[in-house]
Amino acid sequence: MIRFFWWYNIKLLVIWGFKKLPVKHSSNKKPMEDSNTNYALITGASRGLGKALAFELAGRKVNVLLVALPNEGLSYLCKQIKDEFGVDSDYLEADLTKREDIFRIKGWVTEKYYKVNILINNAGVGGTMAFKESSIDYLENIIDLNIRALVLLIHQLLPELKRHDNAYILNVSSMLSFSPIGYKTIYPASKSFIYYCSRGLNEELKKSGISVSVLHPGPMKTNADVRKRIGRQGLFGKMGLLSVEKVAIIAVSKMFKRKPVIVPGFGNYINWFFLKVFPDSIKVSVLSKKVLRETKTQQ
Numbered sequence: 001m002i003r004f005f006w007w008y009n010i011k012l013l014v015i016w017g018f019k020k021l022p023v024k025h026s027s028n029k030k031p032m033e034d035s036n037t038n039y040a041l042i043t044g045a046s047r048g049l050g051k052a053l054a055f056e057l058a059g060r061k062v063n064v065l066l067v068a069l070p071n072e073g074l075s076y077l078c079k080q081i082k083d084e085f086g087v088d089s090d091y092l093e094a095d096l097t098k099r100e101d102i103f104r105i106k107g108w109v110t111e112k113y114y115k116v117n118i119l120i121n122n123a124g125v126g127g128t129m130a131f132k133e134s135s136i137d138y139l140e141n142i143i144d145l146n147i148r149a150l151v152l153l154i155h156q157l158l159p160e161l162k163r164h165d166n167a168y169i170l171n172v173s174s175m176l177s178f179s180p181i182g183y184k185t186i187y188p189a190s191k192s193f194i195y196y197c198s199r200g201l202n203e204e205l206k207k208s209g210i211s212v213s214v215l216h217p218g219p220m221k222t223n224a225d226v227r228k229r230i231g232r233q234g235l236f237g238k239m240g241l242l243s244v245e246k247v248a249i250i251a252v253s254k255m256f257k258r259k260p261v262i263v264p265g266f267g268n269y270i271n272w273f274f275l276k277v278f279p280d281s282i283k284v285s286v287l288s289k290k291v292l293r294e295t296k297t298q299q
């Protein structure tokens with residue numbers, strides 16, 4: 001009798017266990033996407049970090065769409081990517097500070113039926129200049145490219161990204177987003193905007209299959225102006241120095257892991273830690289003095 005009850009209870013447990021197992025209905029499964037037909041759209045892809053990101057993605061067999069200012073190098077780059085990596089690549093010359101050009105990007109993607117499931121907002125400008133000496137054009141260019149273009153492009157391409165089961169947005173900010181800095185004023189503020197915008201949007205899109213990552217690179221030797229500025233920096237400033245290729249590898253792999261915040265390299269982690277623990281009053285004073293010294297040695 002005891003034996004019977006023992007077997008009976010085991011049987012009940014097994015049946016209960018099976019009922020608890022998740023049932024996989026084929027209709028519940030999301031259809032497998034053919035990643036070979038998907039594209040990544042990268043802004044500022046003609047050189048620097050944008051170009052490195054395009055190469056890194058193409059190396060992972062992702063088709064790439066390159067956007068930058070009218071520049072003969074884009075068509076050459078496109079061909080180079082196709083030949084070297086065997087993926088598809090196309091380009092559009094556009095000035096992202098112009099609203100109509102951002103609409104043109106959306107029109108181009110729609111007309112050519114490009115299935116864009118990765119958007120990388122990389123194009124950005126900075127500089128060092130006293131606010132009172134800055135021209136309206138200089139200030140407007142930073143705001144229009146770093147902030148306005150990023151927001152409008154995400155807004156324009158969101159319906160396209162939403163069509164995919166897995167989609168990714170990667171916004172390029174900077175380590176300088178973690179502190180206000182005089183003589184750079186608008187640049188760190190614009191990069192801080194990108195941080196808040198990315199984190200907020202990532203939360204908002206949580207259940208949609210689209211992740212939003214924000215990348216905070218430290219110094220990278222890209223254009224001539226940045227190279228000069230890095231050259232003038234002391235050991236602390238150079239601590240997070242990485243090549244664009246290294247940053248691109250880290251950024252792409254963490255973007256695919258859907259990391260909301262990406263700080264590339266150990267040196268930048270250390271900087272990030274200090275920038276997080278020190279109060280703004282100390283950071284702004286120390287960093288502004290440092291930047292001012294840099295501008296003086298420049299003259």
Ligand SMILES: NC(=O)c1ccc[n+]([C@@H]2O[C@H](COP(=O)([O-])OP(=O)(O)OC[C@H]3O[C@@H](n4cnc5c(N)ncnc54)[C@H](OP(=O)(O)O)[C@@H]3O)[C@@H](O)[C@H]2O)c1
Binds near residue numbers: 050125218219222
């Ligand atoms: N370099 C650094 O040390 C550093 C550090 C932290 C963060 N970042 C950030 O990383 C990103 C890439 O920096 P980078 O140094 O690689 O830049 P970069 O070498 O100066 O290249 C800038 C890219 O943006 C494009 N671009 C500029 N203005 C544009 C506009 N109005 N419309 C369309 N495209 C435009 C350029 O196109 P053209 O070639 O056609 O001019 C180029 O492809 C930026 O967001 C920057 O703020 C850089």
